[in-house]
Amino acid sequence: MRIAPQGTGHGSEPLEPLQGAMLLRTVRMRGVRIDPAAGIARAEAGALWQDVTVPAGQHGLAALAGSSANVGVTGYTLGGGMGWLARRYGLAANSVTAADIVTPDGRLRRADAGHEPDLLWAVKGGGGSVGVVTALEMRLYPVRELYAGALFFPIQRAAEVLHAWRAWTGTVPDEITSLGRILRLPPLPEVPEPLRGRDFALVEAACLGDAAAGAELIQPLRRLGPDLDTVAMIPAPALQHLHMDPDQPVPAQGDGAFLAGFPAAAIDALIAVAGPDADTPLASVEVRHLGGALARAAPGGGAQATIDAGYAMFAAGFTPTPELAAAVRAHARAAKDALAPWHASYDYYNFAETPASASAVLPRDSYHRLQKIKATYDPDQAIIATHPVWPARH
Numbered sequence: 321m322r323i324a325p326q327g328t329g330h331g332s333e334p335l336e337p338l339q340g341a342m343l344l345r346t347v348r349m350r351g352v353r354i355d356p357a358a359g360i361a362r363a364e365a366g367a368l369w370q371d372v373t374v375p376a377g378q379h380g381l382a383a384l385a386g387s388s389a390n391v392g393v394t395g396y397t398l399g400g401g402m403g404w405l406a407r408r409y410g411l412a413a414n415s416v417t418a419a420d421i422v423t424p425d426g427r428l429r430r431a432d433a434g435h436e437p438d439l440l441w442a443v444k445g446g447g448g449s450v451g452v453v454t455a456l457e458m459r460l461y462p463v464r465e466l467y468a469g470a471l472f473f474p475i476q477r478a479a480e481v482l483h484a485w486r487a488w489t490g491t492v493p494d495e496i497t498s499l500g501r502i503l504r505l506p507p508l509p510e511v512p513e514p515l516r517g518r519d520f521a522l523v524e525a526a527c528l529g530d531a532a533a534g535a536e537l538i539q540p541l542r543r544l545g546p547d548l549d550t551v552a553m554i555p556a557p558a559l560q561h562l563h564m565d566p567d568q569p570v571p572a573q574g575d576g577a578f579l580a581g582f583p584a585a586a587i588d589a590l591i592a593v594a595g596p597d598a599d600t601p602l603a604s605v606e607v608r609h610l611g612g613a614l615a616r617a618a619p620g621g622g623a624q625a626t627i628d629a630g631y632a633m634f635a636a637g638f639t640p641t642p643e644l645a646a647a648v649r650a651h652a653r654a655a656k657d658a659l660a661p662w663h664a665s666y667d668y669y670n671f672a673e674t675p676a677s678a679s680a681v682l683p684r685d686s687y688h689r690l691q692k693i694k695a696t697y698d699p700d701q702a703i704i705a706t707h708p709v710w711p712a713r714h
């Protein structure tokens with residue numbers, strides 16, 4: 321049988337049909353070990369990010385988690401992993417130091433600095449197409465607290481806010497990772513009162529350093545006069561609430577793209593499809609600022625050693641009914657298409673939620689190397705991954 325390994329299922333949308341395949345769920349493998357002296361976490365394949373960030377935080381250490389506490393460490397990291405510390409410390413995948421992985425021949429292998437260099441390279445951002453990962457080990461960073469939060473503006477100010485944010489991203493150091501966002505919050509009891517049912521333009525930012533340094537860096541955006549300002553010193557594990565992703569998995573769909581740049585014309589194009597006057601079911605349209613460590617070759621980096629794109633866009637909406645799912649898909653596609661003139665040469669692995677070959681979400685050279693590794697370890701394509709890799713034919 322072919323095998324589709326899966327933790328949470330957050331990344332299941334692009335999967336090929338699974339008829340006749342085995343869905344191999346790792347949800348009961350949530351063990352995590354923190355080695356504070358070595359600054360390393362070991363997470364079993366089914367661990368969620370909150371399983372790592374909370375105990376790591378007790379030692380003053382931070383992991384390169386993403387925006388949501390309930391996303392799986394393994395799927396997120398295999399696809400790159402872009403979080404709140406990305407401009408300073410890079411993609412989560414490039415902080416992986418070792419992987420335990422069962423290859424399709426049934427052998428449990430350890431890939432680390434001294435063993436299985438191809439497998440280690442492949443799991444560092446190349447997706448999960450070479451075997452079933454049973455555990456990952458990764459570097460942690462000494463971040464006890466940081467200056468982070470969101471500035472909320474009325475959605476009518478979206479153009480002004482996004483233009484100001486984009487200009488500001490050209491001035492900030494690698495210590496700041498931020499995004500500009502248009503957010504339409506549903507009128508649901510789960511959403512806290514001051515935000516419930518309201519539409520916003522906002523900037524979310526995480527600044528490594530103390531409050532004084534952070535406040536000085538954020539000041540140009542504060543001067544715009546937000547309605548609500550939550551930027552303050554927070555413990556590193558609290559970063560998982562900054563993006564306000566739902567605490568529990570909810571039906572949602574989206575799509576995204578790497579952008580070579582995000583100039584004024586691109587902002588205007590995005591405002592036309594998602595701004596205050598747009599009739600859209602998209603709850604969130606965000607643009608993340610990349611660069612910094614993401615743009616520099618990570619020492620010992622893997623399939624996504626560098627990201628040759630200045631920004632990343634992701635658009636998503638809630639999909640409780642099939643009709644809404646179709647509408648959200650169409651509008652996410654339209655948001656992506658509106659930015660087509662600024663697309664980078666490939667999309668971001670973790671943000672591509674429509675079926676796509678790994679060749680569409682990885683640098684070309686990486687895809688070709690991955691094809692050779694696939695031919696060695698999984699020539700019969702036993703493993704089904706989010707974005708498929710076709711083995712090289714020798």
Ligand SMILES: Cc1cc2nc3c(=O)[nH]c(=O)nc-3n(C[C@H](O)[C@H](O)[C@H](O)COP(=O)(O)OP(=O)(O)OC[C@H]3O[C@@H](n4cnc5c(N)ncnc54)[C@H](O)[C@@H]3O)c2cc1C
Pocket residue numbers: 325326327328329330331332335346365385386387388390391392393394395396397398399400401402403447448449451452453454565566670671704705706707
């Ligand atoms: C609310 C939310 C917030 C997000 N925020 C971010 C973010 O900030 N940054 C970012 O980069 N991404 C983000 N993502 C995208 C996320 O990284 C991807 O959806 C990712 O695929 C989720 O991984 P998972 O393990 O939770 O999902 P799963 O569906 O369980 O796994 C995804 C894929 O990973 C592979 N895989 C999983 N487990 C194994 C295994 N044991 N062995 C081999 N292969 C395996 C499989 O190919 C699987 O299809 C977010 C997603 C959501 C839903």
